[in-house]
Amino acid sequence: MAQNFRGPRAIVWAVIALATGIFYQAILHNIIFDTIGIGREIQPIDDFPWSCNRLRHPLIEGCEDIWLDSEGRKLYATCTSLDTRMAWCPGGNKYNISARSRTDHIAVLDIDQPGSNGLYGLRQLKIGGYQDYLDLVGFDVRRIKGQLRFWLVNHRPPIDQATGEFLDASVVGANSTVEIFDLNDNTETLEYVKTIASDAILTPNNLAVEEDGLAFVVTNDHNKKVGKFRDLEMLFGGGSLTYCRSDTGKCYIAAKEGFSFANGIVRDKNGLYYVAHSVTGHITIHKMVNGQLLKIDEIHTGYPLDNLSLDTDGNLIAAAFPDPIVSRKSLTDPYNFTSPATVLAVNKIARQIKERGGKNTEVLKIVEDRDAKSLPSATIAVHDAESRRLILAGIFSPFITICEHI
Structure with missing residues (x-):
């Protein structure tokens, strides 16, 4: 009689084993080795030029995003006090409205003129004709008819x-x-x-604008x-x-499948x-087809990612988190703790995708700071192809960093 149950029981265990294997391959393996980074080698910044x-x-x-005007030789950054970031950051489930400093602004630096104090003529742009406060994160800029136009994500x-x-924002x-x-420009x-x-x-989270400024795409x-x-979406x-x-x-929503915390x-x-994709460390490539943003390829970087940028040579730059568990500490004590940071690059990405495809694309580690000696807890990195400098900032960083290639 007991033998009659061996078949069904074996099937049940086989299904459980299969489901466990699928879960491991599809989710758990990525979380352990890519998201958490078990076994990942993190290099000191002295290894890099x-x-x-x-x-x-x-x-x-508190500068979450930066944008380099290569033509005008200025750097723009969306910044605010770290106290505000720790209180009001909807993307990170922080909803303390009353603790907002209401001092969000766009900082600007003359990137080729460090000046006697080394702050590159730092100042903030004035705001005209807007009757509310800005709560800034990601942004993009285009030069339209000789004038810069800004698109700002406002929480x-x-x-x-x-x-x-x-209202209660947590609700x-x-x-x-x-x-x-x-x-x-005059004022x-x-x-x-x-x-x-x-x-x-x-x-x-962030957005990208078409060259003529008529359309843009937002990452949710x-x-x-x-x-x-909501937090289970990370899994x-x-x-x-x-x-x-x-x-x-x-x-309208133009793509909604296959995302893992769509970020930069x-x-x-x-x-x-x-x-x-912050969780999986993937970079997906999308093309507009019949009104939908279809995924046409994918790059696996092996690192949790934040924002992306393109330099004037067509190289893709990505800010990455080599140790996301340690990085969480910088969210709670940013003035006293800086986490390790990594910057990745895919050189000539459009050409690589066309010639090699995403699976064979070469992802380079161009700098890493295991000991947090110089880089911020970076959420954005841009490369100035003209001067061969890297500029990095972070949403929970009390400073930005400029790196000269040596």
Whole structure:
């Protein structure tokens, strides 16, 4: 009689073993070796040909994203106080509205003129014609008819439209929008153009704008603004891409499958979008086809990723976290603790994708700082191809770093 149960029982155990194997290969293996980085070798910065200098000033702390104007030779950064970052950061489930300093700003540096104090003429842009406070994270810039136009991800707190009072953001989430400004070079003032608000701009992290400024793509890093199981998306995937028009203000979800905390995004001159997946360490390549952003290829970097940038030579630069467990400490004590950082590069990425495909693309480690001697807890790195310098900043860093190639 007992033998009658051996068949079904064996099948059950076989199914369990198969499911366990699939879970390990699909999720657990990636988490252990790529996300957590068990067994990963982290190198000291002295192994790399860079001389790095930290720049400290209240105007350049908490800078989540930076953008280099190679033509105008200026660096722009979206920054705020670290106290604000630790209190109000919807992407990191921080919803203390009352602790916002309301001092978010865009810092600007003259990148070729360090000056006597070594701060590169640091100042902040003025804001004109905008009646609210900015809560800034990612952004992109395009030169339109000789003038710089800024697209800014703005994590505004939610407000009751009837009373004007703040709502509980931990319940309803942030009232996130994209704000468009034009820069008046004569007065260094950002002049308000318009606000893009849409249900499809769900949990925006960063964005990439087309060359003519008419359309842009937003990365949503989660599937939901808030929720009890929101953090589980770090295990099972989450995020999407939203396509918007600057002229009409219309937006819609253009890709929603296969994301694992969609983070940084850039667009190349061929119309391809590169998207960083923070959890898996993948960079997916997307192309607009019949109104949808289809994934056409994928690069595996082996590191958890944050923001991406493209230099003028067509090289893709990625800020990465070599030890994400240690990195979490910098989120709670950023003034006193800096985590290790890594910068990866895919040289001539468009050509490599065309000739080799994503699986055979060469990913280079161009600098790493195991001991956190010089680099910030970086969420963005840009490469100035003209001067061969690297510039790094971090959303929870009290400084930015400029590295000279030696």
